[in-house]
Amino acid sequence: MRKEERYTRKGGTMSIKTTVREGRYWNVHGQSCCIVAIITNPVDWAAYINGVPSNLQREEEAIEWVSKHGAKLSEADAHHFFPTIDLPYRP
Numbered sequence: 506m507r508k509e510e511r512y513t514r515k516g517g518t519m520s521i522k523t524t525v526r527e528g529r530y531w532n533v534h535g536q537s538c539c540i541v542a543i544i545t546n547p548v549d550w551a552a553y554i555n556g557v558p559s560n561l562q563r564e565e566e567a568i569e570w571v572s573k574h575g576a577k578l579s580e581a582d583a584h585h586f587f588p589t590i591d592l593p594y595r596p
Contacts, residue, residue, distance in 0.1 A: 524543075524544045524546060527541075527542050527587060528540065528541045528542075528564070528567075528568035528571070529541075529586055530564045530567055530568065535559060536556070536559075537556070537557040537559075537561075537567060538554070538555070538556050538557065539554070539555065539557055539564075539567045539568055539570075539571040539575075540552060540553070540554045540571070540575075540578070540586050541553050541554075541568050541571045541572045541575060542583070542586070542587045542590060543572055544590065544592065545595075547592070548592070548593075549592055549593045549594065549595040550583075550587075550590050550592045550593075550594060550595060551577055551578075551583070551594065551595040552577070552578040552582070552583035552586060552587060553571055553572060553575025553576060553577055553578065554571065554575050554576055554578055555570070555571045555574055555575035555576060557570060557571065558570065580594040
């Protein structure tokens, strides 16, 4: 899943492409959990985790929801789930 966001800085517009690199999603008996890596190319990245509300039916919806409402993982935990991302981890 990819999306582009525009930010305004000091009167000018700067384009930053934010990419959901990868999402890990589990669903067992209607209870689901998702881990998402968000990359701000070519600057940095961060990973987030959260349980997913039961009203979200699709994996894509779960990934989007966790990218907005998830708890940030520690750098060590994030690298465990996404070992191939070679950018600085967002503080």
